[in-house]
Amino acid sequence: MAGSSVIVMGVCASGKSTIGEQLAKKLGRKFIDGDDLHPRANIQKMASGQPLNDDDRKPWLERIRDAAYSLESKNEHGVIVCSALKKIYRDQIREGNNNVTFLFLDGDMELILNRMRLRQGHFMKENMVKSQFETLERPDNEPQTLVVSIEGDISGVVERSAAELLKQQPVEEAS
Template sequence: MTSTKVYVLMGVSGCGKSAVANQLAKDLNAAFLDGDFLHPRANIEKMSSGQPLNDDDRAPWLGAVNDAAFAMQRTNPVSLIVCSALKKSYRDRLRQGNPNLSFIFLKGDYELIEQRLIARQGHFQKSGMLASQFATLEAPTADESDVIIIDIAPPLESVIAAAHQAILAQE
């Protein structure tokens, strides 16, 4: 094994992070982790009661995701982590000590993601959550050269294929 890579699939809720990562993990025989599983109990309880997390709440979680990325890259040629990573400061925290980490930003506009959530759920009750996600999102800019941007407007299979090609191009 010459090099290892960890890819964080990022974007707002409903952009397809889990669907894309699950299929990529199968296609690439890659390790897969849903970053939400690393939230501390207090965060889970807070979110379950309908309260949004703040940056202080997210700090230990981002540290846990950072540690998981470090561990994964030591044993797997390709690892995938699902983590919204909406703010640049969050992405910077995930990068710390992980030089083999890159991001795949699943980018779509509000209307597209809202329509997909409505179709997926049959009804869309969490429009406030989606609006909050877009309000928080600090889209990666050109100074974040480790971010691959994938347009999610095409069908899911095409989005997966684009992400797969982008990963292969990095090897």
């Protein structure tokens, strides 16, 4: 059996890192936070309040794609966090990876703005939320893609996400 990756995607403050980490633990999978794969120049640009452009994102998306490929080729299962806002970005990650499922954490701008105001120590700024929603190309009808509402508490989102993933990628849950 080949390895697989779940790419937890969505706009900033949708809960990608928190949900991704808890989901990985629940399913007994390796966790990779895509924020850790950003080149230093990207982090500096975002910290100064500037959104990334496609040229900025290219090396980052290559690192995400390579992480997914590494898991698949080693017969490992992982959860990778990556905003993957545009279809072209998701297609770049899918390139060469047969067992990638995208999990879209879906929430409206008001919910995201409220969460953003509660965050501390993250390089994304509140004024970038609008830019993220403008960039977002919803993955509603894409293959190997699940959409999960982020309404409610984190544990509920993790439970719903795990249930949907286990229907699509049967891997035993960690005890």
